[in-house]
Amino acid sequence: AQRVTQPEKLLSVFKGAPVELKCNYSYSGSPELFWYVQYSRQRLQLLLRHISRESIKGFTADLNKGETSFHLKKPFAQEEDSAMYYCALWSYQKVTFGIGTKLQVIP
Amino acid sequence: GAGVSQSPSNKVTEKGKDVELRCDPISGHTALYWYRQSLGQGLEFLIYFQGNSAPDKSGLPSDRFSAERTGGSVSTLTIQRTQQEDSAVYLCASSLDGYDNEQYFGPGTRLTVT
Numbered sequence: 001a002q003r004v005t006q007p008e009k010l011l012s013v014f015k016g017a018p019v020e021l022k023c024n025y026s027y028s029g030s031p032e033l034f035w036y037v038q039y040s041r042q043r044l045q046l047l048l049r050h051i052s053r054e055s056i057k058g059f060t061a062d063l064n065k066g067e068t069s070f071h072l073k074k075p076f077a078q079e080e081d082s083a084m085y086y087c088a089l090w091s092y093q094k095v096t097f098g099i100g101t102k103l104q105v106i107p
Numbered sequence: 108g109a110g111v112s113q114s115p116s117n118k119v120t121e122k123g124k125d126v127e128l129r130c131d132p133i134s135g136h137t138a139l140y141w142y143r144q145s146l147g148q149g150l151e152f153l154i155y156f157q158g159n160s161a162p163d164k165s166g167l168p169s170d171r172f173s174a175e176r177t178g179g180s181v182s183t184l185t186i187q188r189t190q191q192e193d194s195a196v197y198l199c200a201s202s203l204d205g206y207d208n209e210q211y212f213g214p215g216t217r218l219t220v221t
Contacts, residue, residue: 006149036210043110044150044198044212086150092205094163095140099149 002027004089006098013077014106021072021101023061023087032090033070035061036097039083047072047085057081077105109133111213113199119219120189128184128216132201139182140202140210141174145195156182157205189220 003026013019025031035047048056050063050070061072070087082105087098112131120126132139141153153166156176167173171189176182186193196217200210 004149043214044200046209049209088150094155094166095152095210097142097150097152 002031002089002091002094002096004087004096004098006085006087006101008101009099010102010104012104012106015079016076019072019074019077019081019103019105021085021087021103023070023072023098025068025070025087025089027068027089027091029091031063031070033061033063034088034090035059035070035072036086036088037083038086044086077103079105079107081105111199111201111211113197113213113216115216116214117217117219119221122191122220123188125185125187126189126218128186128197128218130182130184130199130201130213132180132182132199133211134180136201136203136211137179138202138205139176140200141182141184142198142200143168143195144198144215150198153184155205186218189218191220194218194220 005024007022033050036044037047038044059074061070063070084100084102086100089096114129137158139156142150144150154161154174158179159176171187174184196215198215199213202210
């Protein structure tokens with residue numbers, strides 16, 4: 001069975017501080033992993049996916065198969081980064097989301 | 108263009124009644140997903156449609172839940188004999204196909220069972 005774990009329900013950081021949102025997964029095959037974000041009063045939307053290996057809004061995430069992790073990182077947090085962040089694992093015909101981490105950036 | 112739409116946006120129903128939730132995906136998207144988001148919980152995957160077919164229905168919480176999709180477009184999620192634990196936000200998403208897995212989410216339907 002596939003599983004996605006986000007150990008922190010809430011992460012508070014000061015503006016300008018580095019951010020790391022943790023995500024660990026369990027899956028027997030080759031995973032396809034994503035980060036989705038939901039800003040206040042907005043729809044859930046894709047932030048980035050591991051296969052594209054791109055940086056979006058300053059965020060990056062590297063898939064570490066050895067540690068089965070896909071942590072989301074940003075070197076300098078901004079107030080507009082405050083949102084709910086969900087890690088997701090996609091396999092054929094099924095998607096598993098983590099419980100989500102609320103990121104609160106303190107001015 | 109228009110995004111994913113869902114109706115109703117809010118639904119309050121009495122325990123034991125049936126409810127029907129609707130999702131209109133982005134035109135041309137062949138894949139459609141239903142999720143449930145309960146208070147304090149993550150997104151619970153319910154079902155995935157590729158076209159009109161749902162190969163795996165094991166994510167549906169119980170046999171009171173059913174979903175269908177017609178014409179490769181609109182989908183309805185039906186909950187029979189609603190229970191209080193069914194109260195949640197039901198989200199629908201669509202993607203271009205089952206392999207292009209960037210999902211576009213709808214605004215959700217907030218279901219409250221009293």
